[in-house]
């Protein structure tokens with residue numbers, strides 16, 4: 263087994279810096295947990311393999327703890343990124359463009375905080391700019407950063423909207439997520455093909471129902 267240096271959440275740790283940046287914006291609860299080492303995380307996976315009823319020392323499972331921990335690094339890499347940073351570069355030269363900017367069908371790959379099971383779906387995100395707009399890929403990045411944390415769909419929806427409001431000060435924001443939760447389809451009630459829809463409207467998307475309706479129609483077509 264590889265040996266790893268202990269990873270402590272000291273103030274000079276980039277992980278802590280990123281977490282503090284998002285915490286300062288009210289995006290996550292205070293976390294006072296020392297981050298375990300990679301070796302400790304791999305030992306925890308071994309325990310789960312034995313708990314599942316298998317033999318962690320058999321050939322096919324030898325590298326599994328390492329693969330699982332590395333998969334976690336990918337699935338939860340959103341703890342190490344700052345959405346506000348993604349949205350910090352804006353453009354003003356849009357020739358007076360004054361209608362909504364909307365991204366449709368952004369992939370959502372997240373994990374529910376209740377069972378750590380995947381929930382998969384699509385996000386639809388629109389904002390009504392004032393004078394500044396942001397690069398469209400940055401909106402997809404923000405969805406990705408918040409998705410790659412343990413989430414409820416409701417929290418994820420609100421965090422995406424709040425990040426856009428805070429960084430762009432737009433006239434309004436609309437976010438809709440439509441997702442299927444594997445904690446519901448592969449276990450528990452075992453209902454497949456059920457999707458959950460969550461929405462968050464702010465500003466003109468909340469007050470102007472015709473605009474909200476346009477957003478909803480764009481989500482469907």
Ligand SMILES: Nc1nc2c(ncn2[C@@H]2O[C@H](COP(=O)(O)OP(=O)(O)OP(=O)(O)O)[C@@H](O)[C@H]2O)c(=O)[nH]1
Pocket residue numbers: 374375376413414415416443445446449450451
């Ligand atoms: N509101 C909301 N609920 C979620 C989300 N992800 C999972 N859940 C639900 O969280 C609930 C957890 O219920 P509990 O009774 O604490 O746990 P449980 O006994 O495993 O429940 P079941 O999943 O019904 O078997 C379940 O109803 C899940 O479907 C989410 O993003 N938002």
Ligand SMILES: [Zn+2]
Pocket residue numbers: 374375376377378379443445446
């Ligand atoms: Zn769940």
